[in-house]
Amino acid sequence: MLLFHHPMSASSRFVRLVLSEYGETPELQLEQPWDRRPEFMQMNPAGTLPVMTGEANSAIVGAFAISEYLDETRGPIMRGRRLMPDTPPGRAEVRRLIDWFLVKTEADVTRALVRERVFKVQMSPAQGGGAPDSAVLRAARANIRQHMRYLGWLAQSRDWLAGDGQTYADLAAAATVSVLDYLGEIDWNAEPAARDWYQRMKSRPSFRDILSDRVRGLPPVSHYSDLDF
Amino acid sequence: MLLFHHPMSASSRFVRLVLSEYGETPELQLEQPWDRRPEFMQMNPAGTLPVMTGEANSAIVGAFAISEYLDETRGPIMRGRRLMPDTPPGRAEVRRLIDWFLVKTEADVTRALVRERVFKVQMSPAQGGGAPDSAVLRAARANIRQHMRYLGWLAQSRDWLAGDGQTYADLAAAATVSVLDYLGEIDWNAEPAARDWYQRMKSRPSFRDILSDRVRGLPPVSHYSDLDF
Numbered sequence: 001m002l003l004f005h006h007p008m009s010a011s012s013r014f015v016r017l018v019l020s021e022y023g024e025t026p027e028l029q030l031e032q033p034w035d036r037r038p039e040f041m042q043m044n045p046a047g048t049l050p051v052m053t054g055e056a057n058s059a060i061v062g063a064f065a066i067s068e069y070l071d072e073t074r075g076p077i078m079r080g081r082r083l084m085p086d087t088p089p090g091r092a093e094v095r096r097l098i099d100w101f102l103v104k105t106e107a108d109v110t111r112a113l114v115r116e117r118v119f120k121v122q123m124s125p126a127q128g129g130g131a132p133d134s135a136v137l138r139a140a141r142a143n144i145r146q147h148m149r150y151l152g153w154l155a156q157s158r159d160w161l162a163g164d165g166q167t168y169a170d171l172a173a174a175a176t177v178s179v180l181d182y183l184g185e186i187d188w189n190a191e192p193a194a195r196d197w198y199q200r201m202k203s204r205p206s207f208r209d210i211l212s213d214r215v216r217g218l219p220p221v222s223h224y225s226d227l228d229f
Numbered sequence: 230m231l232l233f234h235h236p237m238s239a240s241s242r243f244v245r246l247v248l249s250e251y252g253e254t255p256e257l258q259l260e261q262p263w264d265r266r267p268e269f270m271q272m273n274p275a276g277t278l279p280v281m282t283g284e285a286n287s288a289i290v291g292a293f294a295i296s297e298y299l300d301e302t303r304g305p306i307m308r309g310r311r312l313m314p315d316t317p318p319g320r321a322e323v324r325r326l327i328d329w330f331l332v333k334t335e336a337d338v339t340r341a342l343v344r345e346r347v348f349k350v351q352m353s354p355a356q357g358g359g360a361p362d363s364a365v366l367r368a369a370r371a372n373i374r375q376h377m378r379y380l381g382w383l384a385q386s387r388d389w390l391a392g393d394g395q396t397y398a399d400l401a402a403a404a405t406v407s408v409l410d411y412l413g414e415i416d417w418n419a420e421p422a423a424r425d426w427y428q429r430m431k432s433r434p435s436f437r438d439i440l441s442d443r444v445r446g447l448p449p450v451s452h453y454s455d456l457d458f
Contacts, residue, residue: 044325045379046328046329046333048333056317056318056321057318058318058322060318060321060325061321061325061328062324062325062328064293064324064327064328065320065321065322065324065325065328066321068297068320068321068324069317069318069320069321072317072320073317088285088298088301088302089285089286089287089289089298091294091297091298091301092285092289092290092294092295092297092298093287093294095291095293095294095297096273096289096290096291096294098293099275099290099291099293099294100275103332104275104277107336150274
């Protein structure tokens with residue numbers, strides 16, 4: 001099993017966490033989505049991450065398709081460790097939250113901060129590289145507060161984000177938060193319940209790989225790997 | 230069953246098509262997402278459409294959660310008429326395409342055209358209403374060609390977009406295309422295979438409601454409801 005990913009892609013981190021929780025150890029292949037490699041674009045014309053190969057006859061594309069595929073093929077034998085609830089309404093709530101973190105937070109916050117602060121530094125001018133756009137950064141940073149407040153509210157009102165047990169919703173949220181935290185964009189003092197929840201997530205063995213991720217030329221904020229931050 | 234929707238929301242149209250194919254007749258409630266009605270925001274803090282109520286104890290939010298919920302609760306008894314394949318890889322391909330049309334095409338094309346040409350006319354200045362931004366329209370119209378070309382390629386290489394049978398992928402694509410076609414944004418001469426496929430989709434009984442949708446003050450392009458266009 002081979003996973004095309006980027007360490008600053010929240011959707012890639014989400015799938016890595018799911019695989020790790022289910023005891024799978026895929027080979028990881030770093031993909032720079034802005035390169036638009038022909039072989040990669042052929043697997044996924046959308047040019048997005050992650051993409052998983054080596055499991056079915058053709059590539060499985062995107063966090064949505066991969067996570068449901070893993071639930072269908074691995075979930076039932078996991079019993080109490082299954083990361084999706086058993087009831088359709090419970091599953092609907094998990095999917096709402098995956099959508100919130102990997103589509104909405106991604107569009108409002110994560111994509112812009114990662115593109116401006118990480119990708120544009122490594123892209124050539126022809127690829128759209130260059131200095132960060134301060135107006136884009138400002139807009140994303142204004143949005144981050146609302147998203148962290150919602151995370152705090154979820155963490156305060158429920159044991160885990162989607163209810164009583166740990167689910168894909170926690171992994172999708174933690175994947176997103178870990179990217180933003182790497183970049184030092186999160187004010188942890190503002191959301192203590194979110195911090196307590198993230199501390200629990202960081203302590204899981206599945207999180208170790210994520211906490212040792214490093215991006216060339218951009219070290220993480222000092223508390224990034226601390227379990228007690 | 231009650232579905233909060235807007236006629237120019239591709240994700241709402243997708244869910245209406247699924248419900249109709251499965252013989253469900255929900256009550257439809259028009260929601261203007263830019264109003265951010267407190268009762269609506271409480272059901273769905275993301276403020277997005279569609280939202281379905283009256284089925285589980287709490288609202289089911291978003292096309293992704295609703296369509297999977299309907300597959301789980303209706304799909305198995307539909308036998309040959311089920312709109313998701315039986316195998317995990319087949320289902321992964323359908324989900325990749327739902328994601329393509331309802332997330333990627335939405336972000337690259339649909340959201341901008343609908344917002345600039347429909348929503349901004351009805352929004353107050355305080356809500357962000359006003360004249361369309363011609364730079365935004367131009368960018369969306371440049372992207373539409375690539376998306377229609379991909380649709381044409383799928384329609385040409387397969388019986389239905391995700392393979393041998395009609396699936397959610399066809400309904401998600403047709404929902405998106407129908408919004409863009411209402412606005413007269415599609416050049417049908419450029420993609421004959423896509424046109425043949427859309428003609429088949431338009432002829433289905435589930436499509437009748439969509440073809441009679443009208444937006445106040447903005448009549449559809451003349452061929453919008455024609456089955457032979």
